Amino acid sequence: MPIAEGAEFAGYRIVRRLGSGGMGEVYLVQHPRLPRLEALKVLPANVSADPEFRQRFEREADVAASLWHPHIVSVHDRGEHDGQLWITMDYVDGTDVVRLLRERYPGGMPANEALEIISAVAEALDYAYERQLLHRDVKPANILVAESRSARRIALADFGIAKMANETHGLTATNMTIGSVAYAAPEQLTGAHLDGRADQYALACTAFHMLTGRPPFADQNPAAVIGKQLSEPPPPLGGLRPDLVSMEPVLARAMAKDPVQRFGSCREFAAALRLGASRPGQNRWRPPARLRPHSRRPRRHPRRRRPRHRHPRHRRPGFRRGPTRRGRRTAHRRRGWRPSWASGSRLCWRWSWSCSSVSA
The missing domain is CATH 1.10.510.10 (Transferase(Phosphotransferase) domain 1)
Structure with missing residues (x-):
């Protein structure tokens, strides 16, 4: 049975009824000593007599009282009055x-x-x-x-x-009804x-x-x-x-x-x-x-890349790099030069008449 407006319950004066929840009714009440409004949650008498529901209601107060967070409704007090369990909490005016x-x-x-x-x-x-x-x-x-x-x-x-x-035990049979x-x-x-x-x-x-x-x-x-x-x-x-x-x-x-x-x-x-x-x-x-587990792929060993230009002068506009050793060898053979060891241990290129006559 709802509590009438203006009545007292456990020292709190009922202002109006706010609504009903899964485990009881919620009222807007005036604190008996402090100039503030609170929300009073009352468990019905027939439910308060159930040991399982009583355990659940008492645990709600203990759990909620241990939390302090700006986005959680805080619990102030709890008790029992005329066989009915009650709990007071913050009143969110919204x-x-x-x-x-x-x-x-x-x-x-x-x-x-x-x-x-x-x-x-x-x-x-x-x-x-x-x-x-x-x-x-x-x-x-x-x-x-x-x-x-x-x-x-x-x-x-x-x-x-x-x-x-x-x-892992207790209070599981009635969870889905609440x-x-x-x-x-x-x-x-x-x-x-x-x-x-x-x-x-x-x-x-x-x-x-x-x-x-x-x-x-x-x-x-x-x-x-x-x-x-x-x-x-x-x-x-x-x-x-x-x-x-x-x-x-x-x-x-x-x-x-x-x-x-x-x-x-x-x-x-x-x-x-x-x-x-x-x-x-x-x-x-x-x-x-940062939200993906194991998101980083394993890195390969960095391949040592040969620099494209070995000297800053190679970057000058219009500069043409000289031929490589293989390119010079091919150019000498086309002109009729043949390798010779006449100058000692150093490889030299000499003119060959036979090669020039064959090419002619």
Whole structure:
């Protein structure tokens, strides 16, 4: 049951309801002691009694509280009130990407604005993965954008199903009921081992949604969406946005079914996407050398080339080089000269009458 406006919950005064997420409802509340507004997330009573969901909710607070990044929503406090678990976090006075697409860009965002959001989320995901944390629920609804006159803040929210990168047990049976299957990686749908490339896949699906206005695998039936995620290749971006055809190979690589074929990090994916956007009209993209593993070819031993001119005077215009030794020998024979050793050990050329008479 929603909490009424003006009521108090765990010492916080409810201002209004902001929305509902996968694990509860979110309210805008007034801090009991500080003059600031915060976002209060409350888990329903029937779910709070479930030990598995209670473990998940408590871990969300612990995981999110250990992160501090300008593009991650920070956690302030957590607790329990009347059998309901709650957590308070930063209030981002803005909107999410889903509402932004619906109200401003129904056909897809401009490339520069989408790249700004993707780069910010990529920084946040790599920051969390460097601390052995996975988000596992990256989607447009969890990306918040707050605009003001001086600055623009982009924040990734809802680490509700965040997971330690080295965690291999527990809390796997209900992941897909909470996370969004339209953006989940194939290895996440099949229960395989996960790493940072799973969040990269979800970020690539989110980027496709932001650029085209629709998810890459859209269907009313969740089972059909799962089947497409596991078997079908990603739809071509150029079919919906011909002006962004140069970014199509980048998205195809980040949305590869095999995690080994994806980029090494979300930062590399964002950098490649920016590079592809800088080359409009080119559908053949090749990553730069710093993004290609083993990109340098083995160098051959440099062949020692003989200098073309041995002396600077040979470069003078109109100067003609003299004949070689072989050329001089041929010229002497044509004139009737024959080699002779009469002058000692040095080879000399003498006139031969027989040779001249034969030639005559």
